[in-house]
Amino acid sequence: MKLRSLGSGSSTCRHPLVPSCWLLQSAGATVVIGAPWQLAARLEAIGISLDQIDMILPLSPRGDQIGGLEEIAHYFMGKSKKPYLVAPEKLLQKIKERIEPAFLFYLKELFQVKAVSRIQVKEEHISETLSFVPNYLDLNIPSYGIRLEDAKIFITGETALNETWLFKEMGCNAILHSCNLSAGITGYPGPPSLAELQTLPVYLQNKLWLYGYGNAFAEHESQIIPMLFLPQGAAVYDSARRDKILNKERYLRENAKRLLGNEREP
Numbered sequence: 001m002k003l004r005s006l007g008s009g010s011s012t013c014r015h016p017l018v019p020s021c022w023l024l025q026s027a028g029a030t031v032v033i034g035a036p037w038q039l040a041a042r043l044e045a046i047g048i049s050l051d052q053i054d055m056i057l058p059l060s061p062r063g064d065q066i067g068g069l070e071e072i073a074h075y076f077m078g079k080s081k082k083p084y085l086v087a088p089e090k091l092l093q094k095i096k097e098r099i100e101p102a103f104l105f106y107l108k109e110l111f112q113v114k115a116v117s118r119i120q121v122k123e124e125h126i127s128e129t130l131s132f133v134p135n136y137l138d139l140n141i142p143s144y145g146i147r148l149e150d151a152k153i154f155i156t157g158e159t160a161l162n163e164t165w166l167f168k169e170m171g172c173n174a175i176l177h178s179c180n181l182s183a184g185i186t187g188y189p190g191p192p193s194l195a196e197l198q199t200l201p202v203y204l205q206n207k208l209w210l211y212g213y214g215n216a217f218a219e220h221e222s223q224i225i226p227m228l229f230l231p232q233g234a235a236v237y238d239s240a241r242r243d244k245i246l247n248k249e250r251y252l253r254e255n256a257k258r259l260l261g262n263e264r265e266p
Contacts, residue, residue, distance in 0.1 A: 001026045001126055003153065003237040005211070005230050006034070006042050021065075022155065022236075023048070024130075024148075027123045031055045031130075033146060033155065039068035040075070046233055050075050055084040055119070056111070057130065059157040060143040061094040069095075070103050073110040085111035086119060088132050090142040126150070126239050135159040147172070151237045151244070161192035166204055173245045174237075176230065179210040209236070209246070228252075 006021040021034030023043070030052045036042065040050050050072060058065040069085075076082050085107060087095070092115050096107055107113050118131045129149040134142075135157050145157040147169070154169040155176045169175055178191035197208065209230045228248055230236065236246050243250065 001121070001123055001128055001151075001237070001239040002235050003148065003151065004046065005232055005234050005236065006032070006036075006046075024121065024128070026121050026128070029054045029121050031057060031121060033057045034059060034065045035068040035072060036064055037067040037071075039071060051081075053083045055086055057086050057119075057132075057146065058091065058095060059087075059132075059146060059155075061091065061098050061141060062143075062158065064158075066095055066099065069099060073103070073105060076110060082110060082112050084114055086114045086116055088117050088142065088144065089115040091132075091144065094142055123239075135165070148237070151239075153237055153245070156191075158191055161196050161200075163200060163204065166200070170203070170207070172207065174209055175204075175207045176236065177208050177210055179229075206248075209248075 002025045004023045004025070006023045021032070021036045021039075021042070023046070024031040024033065025048075030048065032039070032043075032053055032055070035056050035058055043049065043053075053072070056069075056072070058069075060066075072083065085092070085095075092107075092113060100106055118129060121128045121130070128151060131147045131149060132144040133147055133154075135145045143157055143159070145159065146155045147153070148155075152171060152173040153176065154172045154174070156166075156178055158178050159165075166175065166177075177197065179197060180191045180193050194210075197210070198205070200208075209228055211230050228251060230246075234246060235241075237244055
């Protein structure tokens with residue numbers, strides 16, 4: 001079983017180090033966490049086709065999480081197999097309100113819609129439980145993080161800075177946290193800026209891998225920071241590996257030249 005970063009869900013941000021959508025692969029299931037624009041192209045880049053998708057887990061009704069649903073719906077139209085669309089009831093209702101009038105189709109006609117707060121992905125020798133966790137980005141918009149209970153990985157989803165909320169996830173081995181890299185964005189309830197995240201206690205910073213939005217990553221490329229940005233396509237968790245969780249110390253060791261700017265072009 002493998003959890004991989006899939007790329008930014010934004011229609012405007014194309015930086016390879018700002019993934020916000022994820023792919024959970026097991027021997028018997030392919031689960032997409034977030035359905036961004038150009039999902040087919042993102043999957044094709046890592047050797048996966050839309051036909052292999054079994055389940056889609058959006059974390060909010062924003063475009064970065066549901067922008068790809070129209071593409072997926074049209075792809076599966078007329079086919080006997082239809083992927084599951086799974087989320088808590090409040091979120092599914094908000095997605096229906098946004099998608100159905102705009103795209104002129106009913107979700108239940110093109111997806112197997114299930115309202116749940118927890119699912120389980122099983123293999124022969126391992127299983128993984130995924131739990132939706134409210135992240136309170138905006139009280140008017142149902143938005144969630146997701147916890148992989150057995151792998152002990154927490155994906156925050158788009159969320160404002162909340163140390164108390166994060167502290168409850170201290171039992172996790174890794175916390176994948178959203179980050180805003182565009183200082184010019186105003187009036188937006190989240191995610192927090194890099195500077196804000198660096199005010200968190202060290203015990204939390206050591207748990208964090210970052211993903212986010214914006215095109216200002218170049219301003220931070222030369223800085224070695226304790227909260228590293230998660231590379232696109234990286235396997236955050238791989239049950240087949242001896243070191244199952246992506247480790248910061250190992251990542252720094254293997255990428256020190258690039259991170260320090262010492263790598264020379266051939």
